[in-house]
Amino acid sequence: MNISKRVQALTTSPIRRLTPYATAAKAKGKKIYHLNIGQPDIETPAQFMDSIRKFDDKVVAYGNSQGELPLIHAIKKYYKEWNMDFEDSDIYVTNGGSEALALAVMTLCDPGDELLVFEPYYANYNSFARTYNVNINAVPTSAEEGYHLPSKEVIEKHITPKTKAILLTNPGNPTGVVYTMDEMKMIVEIVLKYDLALIADEVYREFVYDGEYHSFGYFKELDNNLIIVDSVSKRYSACGARIGCLVSKNKQFTTEILKCCQARLCCPMLEQVGAAALYTTPTSYLQEVNQEYKKRRDTIAAGLAKIPGLMSSNPKGAFYVMVKLPVDDAEKFAIWMLEEFDVNGETVMFAPGNGFYDTPGCGVDEARLAYVLNCEDLEKAMEILAAGLAAYPGKK
Numbered sequence: 001m002n003i004s005k006r007v008q009a010l011t012t013s014p015i016r017r018l019t020p021y022a023t024a025a026k027a028k029g030k031k032i033y034h035l036n037i038g039q040p041d042i043e044t045p046a047q048f049m050d051s052i053r054k055f056d057d058k059v060v061a062y063g064n065s066q067g068e069l070p071l072i073h074a075i076k077k078y079y080k081e082w083n084m085d086f087e088d089s090d091i092y093v094t095n096g097g098s099e100a101l102a103l104a105v106m107t108l109c110d111p112g113d114e115l116l117v118f119e120p121y122y123a124n125y126n127s128f129a130r131t132y133n134v135n136i137n138a139v140p141t142s143a144e145e146g147y148h149l150p151s152k153e154v155i156e157k158h159i160t161p162k163t164k165a166i167l168l169t170n171p172g173n174p175t176g177v178v179y180t181m182d183e184m185k186m187i188v189e190i191v192l193k194y195d196l197a198l199i200a201d202e203v204y205r206e207f208v209y210d211g212e213y214h215s216f217g218y219f220k221e222l223d224n225n226l227i228i229v230d231s232v233s234k235r236y237s238a239c240g241a242r243i244g245c246l247v248s249k250n251k252q253f254t255t256e257i258l259k260c261c262q263a264r265l266c267c268p269m270l271e272q273v274g275a276a277a278l279y280t281t282p283t284s285y286l287q288e289v290n291q292e293y294k295k296r297r298d299t300i301a302a303g304l305a306k307i308p309g310l311m312s313s314n315p316k317g318a319f320y321v322m323v324k325l326p327v328d329d330a331e332k333f334a335i336w337m338l339e340e341f342d343v344n345g346e347t348v349m350f351a352p353g354n355g356f357y358d359t360p361g362c363g364v365d366e367a368r369l370a371y372v373l374n375c376e377d378l379e380k381a382m383e384i385l386a387a388g389l390a391a392y393p394g395k396k
C-alpha cells in the first residue's frame with residue numbers, strides 16, 4: 001500500500017505530540033497542569049445543550065452544504081454587532097475554523113504556490129499547506145519586537161510570483177500579539193498592491209485585553225480580497241462542537257467554496273443547532289470571559305516575571321504566551337518535566353516552541369504556554385515550572 005509523500009511530509013502537532021508522555025505520567029499518578037493546548041476550562045453556555053435537547057426532527061438528515069440558515073443568520077447578526085455587513089451568501093459554515101483554513105488554502109493555491117505567514121505561527125498551518133503541496137514562506141518576527149510585523153520592505157522581499165495569499169492570525173496564536181492599526185493598514189496595502197488574498201484568522205477576536213480590536217473586515221477596500229476564518233471553539237468554549245465558518249464577499253471565491261462544501265455534504269446538524277443558540281448568548285458572557293482571561297494573563301505574566309533567565313512575550317490577546325527558556329532544548333525539557341520531575345506529584349505540560357516555526361533551528365529554546373486554567377492553578381503551574389527549571393540538568 002502506498003502512503004502519499006505529501007502526507008508523510010506532515011509534521012506532528014507540537015501541541016499534541018507529547019501526549020504519550022503525559023498519558024504515561026498520569027498512569028503513574030502524576031497530576032498535570034495542561035498549558036500545552038488551547039482548551040478553555042470555561043463552561044460552554046447552557047444554550048448549546050438546551051437547544052440540542054429540544055431538537056425533535058424524526059430524522060437527523062443531511063443539512064445544507066453552505067450551512068443551516070438559522071446558524072448563518074445568527075452569524076450574520078453577530079458580525080453586524082461588530083459593524084461588519086455580510087449577506088447570507090458570504091457565509092459558509094465549516095467543521096471548525098480548521099476546515100475553513102483547509103478549504104481556503106485549497107481554493108486559493110495550486111501545488112507549488114506559496115502562502116506568506118509570520119512566524120512563529122499556528123502550527124497546523126503547515127499541515128493545511130502541505131496537504132495541498134503549498135509552500136509556506138515564513139516572514140520572521142521576534143520576541144524582542146513583541147512579535148509585531150517587520151517593515152513593508154521586509155515583507156515585500158518575501159513576495160514571489162508564486163505567493164497567492166497572506167495568512168495571519170489576529171490576535172495571534174502562539175504569540176498573543178494584536179496588530180496595531182498601522183500594521184493592519186500596511187497589510188491591506190500589500191494585499192492590494194500584489195492582488196493577493198488575505199486569509200484573516202480571527203478566531204480569538206473577543207480575546208483582547210489592552211485596548212480595542214479591529215477586524216480586517218473593517219477595510220472596505222479589501223472586500224474582494226478578504227477571507228475571514230472564524231469559529232465558536234474559543235468564543236463560546238465549544239471546541240468539541242467543531243463549528244466554524246468562512247466569510248468572504250468575493251463571489252468568485254464563494255462560488256468555488258460552495259463546490260468544496262458540497263463535496264463534504266454538510267456540517268453536523270445538531271452542532272449547528274447548538275451553535276446557532278450560542279450566538280444568542282448575551283454579550284455580557286463574552287465580556288465576563290474576557291475579564292477572566294485578562295486576570296489569567298496578568299497572573300501568568302507575574303509568575304513568569306519571577307523566573308530567573310526566562311524571557312517572555314507580553315501578550316495582548318488570545319490566551320497564549322511564548323517564552324524563551326534558559327534550557328538547551330525546550331522539547332527535551334518538556335519531556336523531562338513529564339517523565340522525571342514533579343512537585344508533590346504535580347507537573348506542568350507545555351508546547352515546545354520549535355513546532356511554531358518554519359525556519360530550521362528556530363524556537364528550539366522556546367515554549368508556548370496556554371493560560372487556560374484558573375488563576376490559582378496558573379500560580380501553582382508557574383511555581384512548578386520555576387522549580388523544574390532550577391532542577392533541570394540541561395540548563396544553558
Ligand SMILES: Cc1ncc(COP(=O)(O)O)c(C=O)c1O
Binds near residue numbers: 096169231232239243
Ligand atoms: C489560530 C487558530 N486558528 C484556528 C484554530 C482552529 O480552531 P477550530 O478548528 O477548533 O475552530 C485554532 C485552534 O486552536 C487556532 O488557534
